[in-house]
Amino acid sequence: MTDDVHRDGSQPAGEPTAARSPGAQTSGTQTPGAALAASRERARLSVEDVAAATRIRSTLVRAIERDEYERCGGEVYARGHIRSIAHVVGADAEGLVADFDRRYGRQLPKLTVAPISTIGEPVREITRKATKSAPKWPAAAIAVLALVVVLLAVSWVVGRRAERGTPPLAGGTAVATAPASTGTPSATTSATPSSTAPSTTAPATTTPPTPPGVTVHLQVTADASWVRVTSSTGIQLYEGILTEGQGKDFHDPTALALRFGNAPVVEVTVNGTKIGRPCTTQVCSLTYPTDRTQAG
Numbered sequence: 001m002t003d004d005v006h007r008d009g010s011q012p013a014g015e016p017t018a019a020r021s022p023g024a025q026t027s028g029t030q031t032p033g034a035a036l037a038a039s040r041e042r043a044r045l046s047v048e049d050v051a052a053a054t055r056i057r058s059t060l061v062r063a064i065e066r067d068e069y070e071r072c073g074g075e076v077y078a079r080g081h082i083r084s085i086a087h088v089v090g091a092d093a094e095g096l097v098a099d100f101d102r103r104y105g106r107q108l109p110k111l112t113v114a115p116i117s118t119i120g121e122p123v124r125e126i127t128r129k130a131t132k133s134a135p136k137w138p139a140a141a142i143a144v145l146a147l148v149v150v151l152l153a154v155s156w157v158v159g160r161r162a163e164r165g166t167p168p169l170a171g172g173t174a175v176a177t178a179p180a181s182t183g184t185p186s187a188t189t190s191a192t193p194s195s196t197a198p199s200t201t202a203p204a205t206t207t208p209p210t211p212p213g214v215t216v217h218l219q220v221t222a223d224a225s226w227v228r229v230t231s232s233t234g235i236q237l238y239e240g241i242l243t244e245g246q247g248k249d250f251h252d253p254t255a256l257a258l259r260f261g262n263a264p265v266v267e268v269t270v271n272g273t274k275i276g277r278p279c280t281t282q283v284c285s286l287t288y289p290t291d292r293t294q295a296g
Contacts, residue, residue, distance in 0.1 A: 033067035039089040054084040213253035217269040226261035
């Protein structure tokens with residue numbers, strides 16, 4: 001049989017036609033979708049098997065086998081789906097894609113994307129128009145606000161002059177009213193001392209009340225001294241070192257117990273009465289109001 005085959009690949013008349021490959025079928029009347037369906041059936045695969053292997057929805061696989069490529073979303077996606085399905089069912093992927101381009105390549109809608117350079121011009125034009133048509137009310141509002149501030153300042157100055165009794169305008173009226181205005185304050189000032197005299201003497205008679213109990217002030221005149229002060233209830237009010245020039249006040253309703261170190265440098269004042277330096281020994285203890293001095 002091979003000897004009778006023509007050089008152009010055709011078979012002699014009367015011989016049965018051999019089964020053609022899927023790629024060869026696509027060049028005839030069989031569409032890419034029909035070729036994919038026939039290859040799937042020969043491979044004994046279901047639509048669900050192809051969908052699971054290619055990760056393409058089964059509804060989309062059936063649409064491609066019916067040559068309904070509008071659901072793919074564009075030529076690029078349609079070609080990719082045809083290649084994926086052809087690899088799974090054992091068909092000629094490139095031959096099917098070429099046949100798809102010849103039959104449907106120009107019929108599918110294409111997504112047109114404008115270049116960035118063409119997009120920038122309208123955007124800039126819109127920006128320029130928006131800038132030109134921007135309202136100028138902020139500048140007018142600022143001008144009105146400034147005018148209001150100036151008017152308020154002028155009215156305040158005029159009011160202050162009126163309170164002081166000085167006329168706002170210089171002229172004959174101002175000269176005529178000046179003596180009358182000066183005479184009125186003199187009359188009021190002459191009456192003022194008699195009315196204010198009692199108020200000046202009243203504060204001199206008031207004296208701050210003396211708090212009940214014992215108030216002791218300690219002052220270190222030289223060097224430093226260790227001091228401890230205890231209340232009548234046995235609570236320690238203070239313990240520390242006071243240096244030269246430092247002083248402290250202590251108060252108790254009943255009595256205060258004091259103990260000094262380097263006692264000769266400490267001056268004591270009790271209830272406003274200066275006692276002086278009551279201790280001559282290095283360490284001593286005092287109790288007020290009962291003055292009991294204990295050396296050592």
